[in-house]
Amino acid sequence: MAYNITINGTLRSVDVDGDTPLLWVLRDVLGMTGTKFGCGMALCGACTVHLDGSAVRSCITTIDSVGDSKITTIEAVGSTAAGAKIQKAWLQHEVAQCGYCQSGQIMSASALLAGNAHPTDADIDDAMSGNICRCGTYVRIREAIKLAAQSPAREG
Amino acid sequence: MIHHRIAPTASYADLSRRNFLVNSAMAGGGLILSFSLPFGEGKAVSAESFAPNAFIRIGTDGQVVLTMPYVEMGQGTYTSIPMLIAEELEVALKQVRLEHAPPNEKLYANPLLGVQATGNSNAIRGAWKPLREAGATARIMLISAAAKRWGVEIASCRADDGEVIHTPSGRHLRYGELAAEAAQMPVPKDVVLKRPEEFKLIGTPAKRLDAAGKVNGTAVYGIDVRPPGVKIATLVQSPVFGGRLKSVDDSAARAIRGVRQIVRLDDAVAVVADHMGAAKKGLEALKIEWDEGLHAVLSTQDIARELEQATLKAGAVAQKIGDAEKAMADAATRVEASYHLPFLAHATMEPMNCTVHFRGSECEIWVGTQAIARVQAMAAKAAGLPVEKVVIHNHLIGGGFGRRLEADGAVRAVEIAKQVDGPVKVVWTREEDIQHDMYRPYWVDHIAAGLDKDGKPVAWVNRFAGSSVIARWLPPAFKDGLDPDTTEGAIDLVYELPNFHVEYVRVEPPGIPTAFWRSVGPSHNVFVTESFIDELAAAAKQDALAYRRALLDHNPRAKAVLDLAAEKAEWGAPLPKGRGRGIALQHAFGSYLAQIAEVEVAKDGSVRVHRVVCAMDCGTVVNPDTVQAQIQSGVMFGVTAALYGEITLKNGRVEQTNFDTYQILRMNEAPAVEVHVVKSAEPPGGMGEAGTSGIVPAIGNAVFAATGRRLRRMPIDTGALKA
Numbered sequence: 001m002a003y004n005i006t007i008n009g010t011l012r013s014v015d016v017d018g019d020t021p022l023l024w025v026l027r028d029v030l031g032m033t034g035t036k037f038g039c040g041m042a043l044c045g046a047c048t049v050h051l052d053g054s055a056v057r058s059c060i061t062t063i064d065s066v067g068d069s070k071i072t073t074i075e076a077v078g079s080t081a082a083g084a085k086i087q088k089a090w091l092q093h094e095v096a097q098c099g100y101c102q103s104g105q106i107m108s109a110s111a112l113l114a115g116n117a118h119p120t121d122a123d124i125d126d127a128m129s130g131n132i133c134r135c136g137t138y139v140r141i142r143e144a145i146k147l148a149a150q151s152p153a154r155e156g
Numbered sequence: 157m158i159h160h161r162i163a164p165t166a167s168y169a170d171l172s173r174r175n176f177l178v179n180s181a182m183a184g185g186g187l188i189l190s191f192s193l194p195f196g197e198g199k200a201v202s203a204e205s206f207a208p209n210a211f212i213r214i215g216t217d218g219q220v221v222l223t224m225p226y227v228e229m230g231q232g233t234y235t236s237i238p239m240l241i242a243e244e245l246e247v248a249l250k251q252v253r254l255e256h257a258p259p260n261e262k263l264y265a266n267p268l269l270g271v272q273a274t275g276n277s278n279a280i281r282g283a284w285k286p287l288r289e290a291g292a293t294a295r296i297m298l299i300s301a302a303a304k305r306w307g308v309e310i311a312s313c314r315a316d317d318g319e320v321i322h323t324p325s326g327r328h329l330r331y332g333e334l335a336a337e338a339a340q341m342p343v344p345k346d347v348v349l350k351r352p353e354e355f356k357l358i359g360t361p362a363k364r365l366d367a368a369g370k371v372n373g374t375a376v377y378g379i380d381v382r383p384p385g386v387k388i389a390t391l392v393q394s395p396v397f398g399g400r401l402k403s404v405d406d407s408a409a410r411a412i413r414g415v416r417q418i419v420r421l422d423d424a425v426a427v428v429a430d431h432m433g434a435a436k437k438g439l440e441a442l443k444i445e446w447d448e449g450l451h452a453v454l455s456t457q458d459i460a461r462e463l464e465q466a467t468l469k470a471g472a473v474a475q476k477i478g479d480a481e482k483a484m485a486d487a488a489t490r491v492e493a494s495y496h497l498p499f500l501a502h503a504t505m506e507p508m509n510c511t512v513h514f515r516g517s518e519c520e521i522w523v524g525t526q527a528i529a530r531v532q533a534m535a536a537k538a539a540g541l542p543v544e545k546v547v548i549h550n551h552l553i554g555g556g557f558g559r560r561l562e563a564d565g566a567v568r569a570v571e572i573a574k575q576v577d578g579p580v581k582v583v584w585t586r587e588e589d590i591q592h593d594m595y596r597p598y599w600v601d602h603i604a605a606g607l608d609k610d611g612k613p614v615a616w617v618n619r620f621a622g623s624s625v626i627a628r629w630l631p632p633a634f635k636d637g638l639d640p641d642t643t644e645g646a647i648d649l650v651y652e653l654p655n656f657h658v659e660y661v662r663v664e665p666p667g668i669p670t671a672f673w674r675s676v677g678p679s680h681n682v683f684v685t686e687s688f689i690d691e692l693a694a695a696a697k698q699d700a701l702a703y704r705r706a707l708l709d710h711n712p713r714a715k716a717v718l719d720l721a722a723e724k725a726e727w728g729a730p731l732p733k734g735r736g737r738g739i740a741l742q743h744a745f746g747s748y749l750a751q752i753a754e755v756e757v758a759k760d761g762s763v764r765v766h767r768v769v770c771a772m773d774c775g776t777v778v779n780p781d782t783v784q785a786q787i788q789s790g791v792m793f794g795v796t797a798a799l800y801g802e803i804t805l806k807n808g809r810v811e812q813t814n815f816d817t818y819q820i821l822r823m824n825e826a827p828a829v830e831v832h833v834v835k836s837a838e839p840p841g842g843m844g845e846a847g848t849s850g851i852v853p854a855i856g857n858a859v860f861a862a863t864g865r866r867l868r869r870m871p872i873d874t875g876a877l878k879a
Binding site for chain 1: 229230231232363364366367368369370371372373374375376377379380382388412413414430431432433434436437503504505506507552553554555556557583585586781785788789790791792793795796814815816820821822823824826828829
């Protein structure tokens with residue numbers, strides 16, 4: 001059946017089975033390929049998006065569970081204050097290597113920062129340990145989150 | 157914000173056009189310069205062996221396009237290679253646009269491998285001289301063109317920031333304005349390269365040219381391509397390597413909405429669908445029977461036993477110094493050990509994928525590959541077409557680590573695409589990616605040393621057995637039972653070892669394919685040699701640092717990095733109970749690296765790596781930020797291997813399936829990593845892999861320091877470390 005979902009502020013209609021994971025709706029049906037496939041079991045975080053501002057794994061979020069929640073993806077997270085700060089810090093610290101996991105890392109970090117303006121190391125561990133980076137950019141991810149937390153709110 | 161576009165690979169049409177432009181002396185108006193890379197490092201090569209290898213293209217619009225013979229997979233090559241050219245060409249990095257090189261072994265072969273591939277940490281090593289010469293040659297031709305137009309002496313002109321300036325008058329012309337005339341200038345035979353003190357870019361931290369697209373979702377990896385009308389397929393291959401498809405009941409799968417087609421291959425089944433959700437659901441609904449074939453009862457233990465047996469037989473002599481047999485007989489003490497290293501998967505974050513449009517008489521492929529020419533050749537074979545009928549578009553790589561030096565994924569995709577009308581993107585599930593990887597080989601080493609009465613090693617004998625990836629991947633490089641990769645790190649050790657004998661016994665295990673894995677030969681050999689030298693220090697009842705230092709008088713670069721690491725890691729300073737420090741020292745990929753790991757072993761035997769101090773001498777540093785990033789990255793990759801990395805076979809099947817059973821280090825487990833770089837004017841060494849090979853023995857040695865238990869197998873068996 002058709003599902004009406006709000007992605008990055010735009011209402012989209014997709015006609016797929018209700019148990020189709022949001023990940024594949026984004027990537028294959030709507031062509032929004034910034035959100036990545038890594039494991040399909042919520043083990044790696046590459047597919048992280050925001051549902052009403054909270055980080056969720058789109059690979060296990062079925063389309064029929066989205067309802068009226070607002071979906072934000074990597075393509076639009078830069079228009080949120082926290083997302084813009086995180087992206088800027090990511091560039092300043094040169095976090096990305098292969099970069100494949102970084103959409104998910106940035107979505108998790110943005111959700112963290114939006115809800116916690118001054119995350120501690122333990123907060124960062126809690127929020128980011130669901131996101132695997134095979135290039136091992138963890139040192140810089142941590143530094144970049146701290147840098148983003150220090151930047152003034154206006155600058156986004 | 158600077159925007160850098162990474163263009164898709166030039167098609168053959170583009171390439172032909174470019175060749176045409178060269179041949180017709182810039183009919184299109186612009187300077188194209190082809191240049192040569194010598195085949196083989198530092199060797200004299202006859203003129204006939206020189207072949208054009210890469211291109212600089214300067215358009216009349218001033219656009220500088222660099223065609224990248226090496227692929228970007230996170231290692232920063234799309235920044236450091238342009239730096240080499242831009243340094244001599246006198247352009248800012250923001251002025252250049254990058255293109256992936258198309259498949260062409262003649263133009264783009266890696267000079268250290270002889271084939272078009274990105275691996276073994278040798279892009280900068282291979283490109284260091286020729287790519288700077290290419291930039292310098294282009295600059296001289298642009299200056300000559302400007303001098304001619306102005307009617308002035310060449311010596312009175314200089315190049316800076318993308319323009320030529322006539323110094324006395326201050327007149328200047330942009331490169332774009334000179335491109336057409338520069339193409340008519342004679343190509344200078346000898347160019348003088350800048351002295352290190354003249355470098356503007358090299359040695360300064362440059363921002364990555366590929367960074368912006370990687371933080372806003374616009375970077376395009378192979379898995380992201382969407383040719384019009386593309387269908388999505390996913391596959392299941394015989395769970396036992398070498399097995400065949402017996403039968404498949406696809407009635408339930410075909411009833412799933414969005415499933416379009418079931419493709420049967422000899423040893424695999426694919427479900428083609430509108431989207432991956434439907435394809436995966438279809439795959440799960442298949443009822444498949446396999447003929448499991450010869451390897452249906454194979455286990456890792458069977459392979460380990462075979463390798464152990466092999467170390468009892470004579471192998472090919474990889475290096476022989478002095479008389480190890482006699483020295484061993486005369487030694488005061490003999491130390492002996494066996495080491496095992498497991499099969500490992502690559503587990504790149506971007507699962508294997510390849511998109512193919514097979515049109516009968518031609519075939520178009522979209523993929524991210526470390527070895528585009530190999531993919532083209534093998535895809536052409538699978539397609540039953542001549543290579544020139546196979547067009548490949550290369551893309552950013554979501555993790556390579558050696559996995560994408562292989563063409564199996566492209567071959568699979570072609571086999572499937574031959575049965576599909578229109579383009580099809582074949583995406584492997586993570587389970588398929590891990591269970592049908594091509595794995596870092598299993599290794600068994602039997603090693604012995606003789607110590608004199610002062611504990612100094614007077615004899616060293618090592619015989620190891622395992623797969624030679626080179627023998628399959630690059631057969632001409634496997635000679636007399638040896639190849640340069642399999643033995644790197646086992647021979648030419650940094651230490652003074654007067655009587656030294658190393659043999660390699662090639663054994664290709666049945667029922668499991670092997671491949672290169674980040675840090676390749678040294679990933680195995682440095683673990684063994686650095687663990688064993690630590691064993692010798694312990695047997696001699698000497699400090700692990702002092703013991704190594706005493707064997708390094710002839711090797712100042714190795715000694716310097718060891719001393720620097722020891723100083724920064726506060727070697728010898730007291731640590732709380734349960735903690736220990738361990739050293740590893742290596743010369744691999746042309747670079748010297750000392751690493752000191754600080755670990756904590758808990759009562760339950762679990763190991764936490766707290767801190768890793770690295771001291772590096774990689775010769776001339778091109779991009780210091782990349783050096784830092786690559787060492788950090790290599791360390792994390794190695795920590796994963798030490799703590800978790802193991803692929804096992806049971807009943808011929810890989811037992812691990814996803815990131816729950818094949819764990820990867822996570823943020824909360826990541827150590828602090830410090831990287832200290834020794835200033836050096838030597839030619840650059842490789843950086844992408846060194847951090848991985850050294851950290852594993854450093855961790856093992858630190859565990860020994862903390863617990864007194866020697867780790868001769870990886871990954872760490874926490875059960876054996878329980879207090």
